[in-house]
Amino acid sequence: xxxxxxxxxxxxxxxxxxxxxxxxxxxxxxxxxxxxxxxxxxxxxxxxxxxxxxxxxxxxxxxxxxxxxxxxxxxxxxxxxxxxxxxxxxxxxxxxxxxxxxxxxxxxxxxxxxxxxxxxxxxxxxxxxxxxxxxxxxxxxxxxxxxxxxxxxxxxxxxxxxxxxxxxxxxxxxxxxxxxxxxxxxxxxxxxxxxxxxxxxxxxxxxxxxxxxxxxxxxxxxxxxxxxxxxxxxxxxxxxxxxxxxxxxxxxxxxxxxxxxxxxxxxxxxxxxxxxxxxxxxxxxxxxxxxxxxxxxxxxxxxxxxxxxxxxxxxxxxxxxxxxxxxxxxxxxxxxxxxxxxxxxxxxxxxxxxxxxxxxxxxxxxxxxxxxxxxxxxxxxxxxxxxxxxxxxxxxxxxxxxxxxxxxxxxxxxxxxxxxxxxxxxxxxxxxxxxxxxxxxxxxxxxxxxxxxxxxxxxxxxxxxxxxxxxxxxxxxxxxxxxxxxxxxxxxxxxxxxxxxxxxxxxxxxxxxxxxxxxxxxxxxxxxxxxxxxxxxxxxxxxxxxxxxxxxxxx
Amino acid sequence: xxxxxxxxxxxxxxxxxxxxxxxxxxxxxxxxxxxxxxxxxxxxxxxxxxxxxxxxxxxxxxxxxxxxxxxxxxxxxxxxxxxxxxxxxxxxxxxxxxxxxxxxxxxxxxxxxxxxxxxxxxxxxxxxxxxxxxxxxxxxxxxxxxxxxxxxxxxxxxxxxxxxxxxxxxxxxxxxxxxxxxxxxxxxxxxxxxxxxxxxxxxxxxxxxxxxxxxxxxxxxxxxxxxxxxxxxxxxxxxxxxxxxxxxxxxxxxxxxxxxxxxxxxxxxxxxxxxxxxxxxxxxxxxxxxxxxxxxxxxxxxxxxxxxxxxxxxxxxxxxxxxxxxxxxxxxxxxxxxxxxxxxxxxxxxxxxxxxxxxxxxxxxxxxx
Numbered sequence: 001x002x003x004x005x006x007x008x009x010x011x012x013x014x015x016x017x018x019x020x021x022x023x024x025x026x027x028x029x030x031x032x033x034x035x036x037x038x039x040x041x042x043x044x045x046x047x048x049x050x051x052x053x054x055x056x057x058x059x060x061x062x063x064x065x066x067x068x069x070x071x072x073x074x075x076x077x078x079x080x081x082x083x084x085x086x087x088x089x090x091x092x093x094x095x096x097x098x099x100x101x102x103x104x105x106x107x108x109x110x111x112x113x114x115x116x117x118x119x120x121x122x123x124x125x126x127x128x129x130x131x132x133x134x135x136x137x138x139x140x141x142x143x144x145x146x147x148x149x150x151x152x153x154x155x156x157x158x159x160x161x162x163x164x165x166x167x168x169x170x171x172x173x174x175x176x177x178x179x180x181x182x183x184x185x186x187x188x189x190x191x192x193x194x195x196x197x198x199x200x201x202x203x204x205x206x207x208x209x210x211x212x213x214x215x216x217x218x219x220x221x222x223x224x225x226x227x228x229x230x231x232x233x234x235x236x237x238x239x240x241x242x243x244x245x246x247x248x249x250x251x252x253x254x255x256x257x258x259x260x261x262x263x264x265x266x267x268x269x270x271x272x273x274x275x276x277x278x279x280x281x282x283x284x285x286x287x288x289x290x291x292x293x294x295x296x297x298x299x300x301x302x303x304x305x306x307x308x309x310x311x312x313x314x315x316x317x318x319x320x321x322x323x324x325x326x327x328x329x330x331x332x333x334x335x336x337x338x339x340x341x342x343x344x345x346x347x348x349x350x351x352x353x354x355x356x357x358x359x360x361x362x363x364x365x366x367x368x369x370x371x372x373x374x375x376x377x378x379x380x381x382x383x384x385x386x387x388x389x390x391x392x393x394x395x396x397x398x399x400x401x402x403x404x405x406x407x408x409x410x411x412x413x414x415x416x417x418x419x420x421x422x423x424x425x426x427x428x429x430x431x432x433x434x435x436x437x438x439x440x441x442x443x444x445x446x447x448x449x450x451x452x453x454x455x456x457x458x459x460x461x462x463x464x465x466x467x468x469x470x471x472x473x474x475x476x477x478x479x480x481x482x483x484x485x486x487x488x489x490x491x492x493x494x495x496x497x498x499x500x501x502x503x504x505x506x507x508x509x510x511x512x513x514x515x516x517x518x519x520x521x522x523x524x525x526x527x528x529x530x531x532x533x534x535x536x537x538x539x540x541x542x543x544x545x546x547x548x549x550x551x552x553x554x555x
Numbered sequence: 556x557x558x559x560x561x562x563x564x565x566x567x568x569x570x571x572x573x574x575x576x577x578x579x580x581x582x583x584x585x586x587x588x589x590x591x592x593x594x595x596x597x598x599x600x601x602x603x604x605x606x607x608x609x610x611x612x613x614x615x616x617x618x619x620x621x622x623x624x625x626x627x628x629x630x631x632x633x634x635x636x637x638x639x640x641x642x643x644x645x646x647x648x649x650x651x652x653x654x655x656x657x658x659x660x661x662x663x664x665x666x667x668x669x670x671x672x673x674x675x676x677x678x679x680x681x682x683x684x685x686x687x688x689x690x691x692x693x694x695x696x697x698x699x700x701x702x703x704x705x706x707x708x709x710x711x712x713x714x715x716x717x718x719x720x721x722x723x724x725x726x727x728x729x730x731x732x733x734x735x736x737x738x739x740x741x742x743x744x745x746x747x748x749x750x751x752x753x754x755x756x757x758x759x760x761x762x763x764x765x766x767x768x769x770x771x772x773x774x775x776x777x778x779x780x781x782x783x784x785x786x787x788x789x790x791x792x793x794x795x796x797x798x799x800x801x802x803x804x805x806x807x808x809x810x811x812x813x814x815x816x817x818x819x820x821x822x823x824x825x826x827x828x829x830x831x832x833x834x835x836x837x838x839x840x841x842x843x844x845x846x847x848x849x850x851x852x853x854x855x856x857x858x859x860x861x862x863x864x865x866x867x868x869x870x871x872x873x874x875x876x877x878x879x880x881x882x883x884x885x886x887x888x889x890x891x892x893x894x895x896x897x898x899x900x901x902x903x904x905x906x907x908x909x910x911x912x913x914x915x916x917x918x919x920x921x922x923x924x
Contacts, residue, residue, distance in 0.1 A: 050769070053770055
């Protein structure tokens with residue numbers, strides 16, 4: 001049925017598509033009089049009738065991305081190449097613009113040329129000058145100090161000019177790629193300039209890079225600052241581990257396969273190990289930052305806790321961002337607290353590497369590294385035994401280890417199932433150390449392995465572990481997108497599932513703070529252990545598992 | 556890579572058709588007796604520990620044209636380079652009596668990370684006097700178990716495209732631009748798709764070829780300004796390559812279906828009626844050879860949204876004029892080769908509801924042209 005109704009009591013008659021008859025009319029459609037554009041005020045509005053053709057990320061509406069700290073490494077190495085690769089796939093929102101906001105004086109052309117060189121070097125899918133020429137026209141540079149009020153007012157004017165040029169109001173995404181000490185100023189200035197409010201029913205969002213605080217107090221302060229400017233629903237705290245294909249696959253593996261979930265509990269699982277090994281040290285001047293953070297703050301509080309929550313969470317009721325994050329935060333809240341030097345010393349091992357060699361190359365010890373305090377008390381290795389106090393995980397230890405200058409680069413999760421209660425055809429000795437193990441390889445060589453027991457061919461009944469192996473790259477010919485591609489698109493599309501929520505961050509810091517306190521504020525702190533560079537960590541970390549009758553998985 | 560020799564005795568070679576000779580068949584790898592296909596495949600892998608066999612699906616190319624054998628063999632190699640599968644090459648030559656069948660095995664390998672070699676396995680069948688029953692009994696007996704079956708049916712949907720065949724398929728690839736009688740073939744496709752025993756998704760390369768052109772057009776109307784002018788459209792203009800008229804009609808049907816246009820009787824050409832009763836004309840132009848859809852435009856008073864692909868350009872240019880406002884951007888263009896089109900589809904999530912929704916309108920349009 002075709003209906004007509006006035007757009008306003010005195011306005012022109014407006015044709016209504018039958019499918020649209022139930023939607024509020026917010027934009028002008030055809031009339032016998034000249035078409036009038038009504039500002040989209042407020043949302044919602046008519047839907048694009050061709051939207052079904054667009055995959056999810058194509059559906060993003062016109063958007064301007066403002067990067068604070070745009071002259072930094074992150075913009076050149078990650079953000080611009082990610083945006084370029086999104087453009088290669090045709091997934092950028094229409095009439096997209098990106099504005100680099102930084103203190104150095106430079107023109108659009110100079111900025112674009114710097115980014116062109118960086119993109120040619122770092123782009124995942126290569127660099128086409130033809131596409132770059134078109135894409136780079138969307139890039140602009142805006143010079144301002146972070147504390148300069150006029151700079152933000154000028155930014156607002158620039159964004160308005162873009163909207164004028166487009167003929168429509170665009171959404172605004174602010175990306176904090178600057179050092180965290182500037183977050184405060186930037187947020188205050190954004191608010192003062194009124195840029196935190198979407199115009200004409202459009203949204204305005206912020207993406208925050210890590211580190212999100214260095215303890216609970218600073219994280220709360222940052223959250224307060226950000227949330228004074230942006231609602232929590234418009235705040236996207238990035239953790240690039242969640243953008244990895246293999247991390248996203250954990251939920252698929254668990255909840256789309258009926259094989260695993262019934263066994264995913266303390267009745268069948270003996271323990272879980274999460275390893276994040278780096279075969280590098282403090283190259284490229286990273287010692288300066290790292291020595292102020294350490295492995296616990298730099299990796300465990302964010303990346304490894306995110307992996308832990310994906311492994312341990314209950315099935316969400318749906319895949320909405322908050323449903324998933326509700327379940328994840330419950331895991332963090334259920335972590336058994338480790339309070340005081342004794343509990344921490346018993347369950348957490350910290351260490352620094354001493355001189356050694358990795359891949360046949362001699363390496364100096366941590367304290368001899370560039371920009372590291374020679375008397376540093378910062379850990380570059382940490383191993384933890386954690387318990388999650390829920391029905392599902394009662395009594396199941398989660399062992400986490402992360403470290404620098406280990407023998408290889410690998411991030412893997414292994415689920416170690418319990419041995420069968422009774423094996424009628426073998427002695428327990430024959431199947432020692434050969435429990436079923438499910439391995440999720442996060443990076444590199446992304447994939448999944450399952451170790452099962454099998455009878456060896458022959459007259460005698462010998463049992464031997466065999467490995468079933470799935471490699472992403474063998475089965476799927478095409479390369480996975482970079483984590484930043486996925487996360488930037490999600491932020492523009494309004495999907496916060498792969499971003500950390502305020503309560504996740506704060507609860508994680510609450511747990512971590514107790515460990516830091518035991519190490520740095522106690523009169524009887526647990527010792528700083530040592531391991532030679534190129535080894536798998538200190539012997540004390542091995543003893544942590546040996547005390548439970550277990551051992552670290554061989555990677 | 557050719558397969559290693561086997562110790563079995565292949566059947567005595569026979570000439571399979573006027574256009575197919577033994578030399579043509581040598582590209583298919585190692586001929587094996589039909590009854591020993593699985594055993595010989597196992598031997599093929601046993602001979603080389605350095606190769607990893609990978610398989611995500613069964614992917615078959617079905618053809619009834621002997622002259623396409625070499626081309627199809629190349630296509631399978633290209634497709635398996637990005638999609639590990641058990642590849643099946645099926646050539647049926649209807650009419651031979653008595654029916655006879657021959658089989659070949661091969662390994663299609665690609666390097667991985669510069670060291671390891673990952674391989675798909677290829678089985679080729681030449682079925683003289685081939686009918687649907689023969690395909691079912693001979694070919695479908697050698698599928699990689701528990702994995703889905705995708706079939707690229709080349710050419711017209713012949714009498715072999717019948718229930719016993721399509722009821723086995725999970726994903727069907729066709730190219731409606733290659734059909735001699737599209738109206739009849741679309742009717743046959745619709746019947747098969749709706750059959751109680753069928754459960755396949757259909758991917759028409761004629762539709763796939765315009766994926767990015769359509770996405771580019773759709774993306775334009777994410778802008779409120781452009782969306783507000785959409786009801787002003789008076790003309791749909793499409794320029795297509797020779798032989799790609801069906802692709803152009805599919806795009807027109809998509810636009811009409813999404814905008815709830817109804818096909819109306821016209822003395823010549825195709826015209827639609829908007830829900831408001833105003834008419835919209837469809838201008839189809841056959842352009843020079845080259846890209847399938849070369850230009851797509853929605854035109855109305857004071858507005859024009861145009862997606863255009865220039866010769867030798869790897870991207871499409873999208874230009875939108877709405878009153879005084881103009882915007883222009885470059886977006887990815889559709890793949891051109893058949894193997895890229897198929898690979899693209901295999902990489903995407905399934906789903907053909909949009910295409911199937913358009914078929915009734917397309918059939919109406921075909922009846923009027």
